[in-house]
Amino acid sequence: MKVLVAVKRVVDFNVKIRVKADKTGVETANVKMSMNPFDEIGVEEAVRLKEGGKATEIVAVSMGPQQCQETLRTALAMGADRGIHVLSDAELQPLAVAKLLKAIVAKEQPQLVILGKQAIDDDSNQTGQMLAALLGWSQATFASKIALGSAEAEVTREVDGGLETVAIKLPAVVTTDLRLNEPRYASLPNIMKAKKKPIDQMAPSDLGVDVTPRLATLKVEEPPKRKGGVKVGSVAELVDKLRNEAKVI
Amino acid sequence: MSVLVIAEHDNAALKPATLNAVTAASKLGGDVAVLVAGQGCGAVADAATKIAGVAKVLVADAAPYAHPLAENLTPLVVGLAQGYGHVVATATTFGKNLMPRVAALLDVQQISEVMAIEAPDTFVRPIYAGNALATVKSSDKIKVMTVRATAFEAAATGSGSAAREDVAATADAGLSRFVGQALSKMERPELTAARIIISGGRAMQNGENFKMLEEVADRLGAAVGASRAAVDAGYVPNDYQVGQTGKIVAPELYIAVGISGAIQHLAGMKDSKVIVAINKDEEAPIFTVADYGLVADLSKAIPELKAELDRTKP
Numbered sequence: 182m183k184v185l186v187a188v189k190r191v192v193d194f195n196v197k198i199r200v201k202a203d204k205t206g207v208e209t210a211n212v213k214m215s216m217n218p219f220d221e222i223g224v225e226e227a228v229r230l231k232e233g234g235k236a237t238e239i240v241a242v243s244m245g246p247q248q249c250q251e252t253l254r255t256a257l258a259m260g261a262d263r264g265i266h267v268l269s270d271a272e273l274q275p276l277a278v279a280k281l282l283k284a285i286v287a288k289e290q291p292q293l294v295i296l297g298k299q300a301i302d303d304d305s306n307q308t309g310q311m312l313a314a315l316l317g318w319s320q321a322t323f324a325s326k327i328a329l330g331s332a333e334a335e336v337t338r339e340v341d342g343g344l345e346t347v348a349i350k351l352p353a354v355v356t357t358d359l360r361l362n363e364p365r366y367a368s369l370p371n372i373m374k375a376k377k378k379p380i381d382q383m384a385p386s387d388l389g390v391d392v393t394p395r396l397a398t399l400k401v402e403e404p405p406k407r408k409g410g411v412k413v414g415s416v417a418e419l420v421d422k423l424r425n426e427a428k429v430i
Numbered sequence: 431m432s433v434l435v436i437a438e439h440d441n442a443a444l445k446p447a448t449l450n451a452v453t454a455a456s457k458l459g460g461d462v463a464v465l466v467a468g469q470g471c472g473a474v475a476d477a478a479t480k481i482a483g484v485a486k487v488l489v490a491d492a493a494p495y496a497h498p499l500a501e502n503l504t505p506l507v508v509g510l511a512q513g514y515g516h517v518v519a520t521a522t523t524f525g526k527n528l529m530p531r532v533a534a535l536l537d538v539q540q541i542s543e544v545m546a547i548e549a550p551d552t553f554v555r556p557i558y559a560g561n562a563l564a565t566v567k568s569s570d571k572i573k574v575m576t577v578r579a580t581a582f583e584a585a586a587t588g589s590g591s592a593a594r595e596d597v598a599a600t601a602d603a604g605l606s607r608f609v610g611q612a613l614s615k616m617e618r619p620e621l622t623a624a625r626i627i628i629s630g631g632r633a634m635q636n637g638e639n640f641k642m643l644e645e646v647a648d649r650l651g652a653a654v655g656a657s658r659a660a661v662d663a664g665y666v667p668n669d670y671q672v673g674q675t676g677k678i679v680a681p682e683l684y685i686a687v688g689i690s691g692a693i694q695h696l697a698g699m700k701d702s703k704v705i706v707a708i709n710k711d712e713e714a715p716i717f718t719v720a721d722y723g724l725v726a727d728l729s730k731a732i733p734e735l736k737a738e739l740d741r742t743k744p
């Protein structure tokens with residue numbers, strides 16, 4: 182079966198982000214960008230499905246500016262077969278991304294679409310669920326284990342109370358949680374090979390999708406800073422402060 | 431316009447986080463209705479009628495809702511949503527799973543993890559693990575949103591007297607099935623509801639050592655949490671994880687033990703009222719947010735803490 186994986190280019194998780202002085206957003210010039218960590222997990226899962234003989238082809242999709250091609254190359258180096266890049270310099274909100282993905286699904290006809298549970302820049306946690314809704318497909322979000330059959334998949338999900346297992350009818354959308362797998366590093370030969378794999382480029386208009394944002398960002402600010410406190414010298418002093426100064430125990 | 435709150439429950443009891451969603455809903459203007467969809471959920475519906483500030487409780491009691499499957503709940507919520515200006519749920523795994531599916535079918539852009547309501551169409555939400563706060567204005571007709579429980583007080587219970595109304599159930603979507611669950615036994619308060627939390631990190635070294643934290647927790651009536659590193663290493667179950675991609679907590683007191691203070695962890699706990707850090711590395715970033723820092727080896731400090739709590743017990 183064919184598997185589609187969505188990969189978003191985001192500010193690297195190690196970067197300490199800075200809010201722009203004019204409050205219009207976050208500084209992204211000269212900042213290290215990477216594949217969204219949850220999407221690395223998605224690519225890894227797809228590659229394992231292919232290695233296990235369950236998937237036949239892996240198509241990676243990324244949406245955004247020209248540099249998304251680098252993100253796609255990373256996915257190709259990890260083992261995806263080809264890439265699709267929806268080029269857009271405008272902001273793409275989850276609903277727009279889901280609509281674009283729906284149009285790509287219509288062309289590609291995958292049996293499984295894997296997305297990250299959340300992008301670590303907008304922290305929306307929406308796109309996979311929206312895509313499943315628009316397609317009328319089943320969804321298994323926050324997956325920590327996927328057992329793929331031919332007509333159904335059994336997915337273990339990380340929920341607030343612990344773990345939950347659901348059986349979902351294929352075709353389906355799955356979103357990844359952190360413990361689904363540990364993504365591999367691409368080897369040098371695979372990075373070289375990835376350069377020759379095809380990437381298709383298209384515009385949102387080619388897919389007939391209106392991507393006009395529905396949410397206007399009025400301002401972006403830094404959260405109130407916590408003041409660092411004091412160091413205590415001993416456990417006894419700590420307990421005393423908690424009882425008599427902070428009065429929280 | 432009125433507001434529809436989607437209740438989270440397990441057919442036996444209402445999840446406390448729903449009460450925070452009701453408070454957020456009451457700040458949006460208009461009557462607040464609560465939807466209780468489940469199977470054999472009469473007791474939950476009764477409890478919902480007693481939440482202060484709730485005008486109406488809609489009850490859909492039917493087999494497709496026995497488990498909170500998004501595929502089955504979505505058509506119900508979408509059908510009801512047309513009559514409301516806002517549809518609200520808490521940003522728990524339940525709300526996060528369901529609400530975007532609802533929003534997409536209503537063709538609206540959901541607003542996730544709302545922390546403050548500036549106007550009925552303008553909200554503050556965290557981005558980049560809470561390292562920035564965005565104020566966003568929605569142009570959609572119906573606002574579908576999840577709210578961060580720790581940012582809103584829980585609505586009072588017991589005093590309300592909402593009207594109860596049965597609503598027609600939708601059919602099973604036939605897309606998904608509940609197979610089973612492995613829920614953590616909760617002898618201690620739930621993380622998101624606890625007044626005190628003590629969390630352990632990678633430095634706990636194994637699950638056995640977490641027992642030391644539990645002994646301290648028992649003396650404080652605290653819940654036990656963990657960093658991602660401790661969960662990944664298998665010391666404790668996934669539902670202990672605090673952080674950007676785990677639970678967001680804001681207790682009166684948060685004690686971080688052997689946790690370095692990565693931004694993804696801070697994202698989940700930096701709104702706690704008082705933070706204590708116990709770490710043997712005095713340079714650990716966790717100390718930059720801690721009100722009280724103790725530079726110490728946890729294998730010594732935690733037993734000492736337990737003994738000191740006993741010794742000074744009022």
Ligand SMILES: Cc1cc2nc3c(=O)[nH]c(=O)nc-3n(C[C@H](O)[C@H](O)[C@H](O)COP(=O)(O)OP(=O)(O)OC[C@H]3O[C@@H](n4cnc5c(N)ncnc54)[C@H](O)[C@@H]3O)c2cc1C
Nearest residue numbers: 631632633657658659673674675676688690695710711728
């Ligand atoms: C996409 C993404 C999402 C993430 N989400 C989360 C999340 O939700 N929650 C989360 O917690 N992390 C999350 N992380 C991981 C995060 O980046 C850190 O890796 C993690 O928080 C580190 O856990 P830790 O502090 O326990 O371990 P470490 O960083 O290894 O820190 C261990 C600390 O223990 C101290 N120590 C060692 N021995 C002792 C001792 N004997 N006594 C006292 N102190 C000692 C050390 O000085 C050190 O500071 C995420 C990462 C990514 C990429």
Ligand SMILES: Nc1ncnc2c1ncn2[C@@H]1O[C@H](COP(=O)(O)O)[C@@H](O)[C@H]1O
Nearest residue numbers: 187188244296297299300305306307308
């Ligand atoms: N611009 C994008 N390009 C490719 N995938 C995306 C994009 N935006 C979101 N996604 C996918 O949707 C997931 C969830 O994103 P979000 O709903 O924004 O938190 C991500 O982990 C990606 O898999």
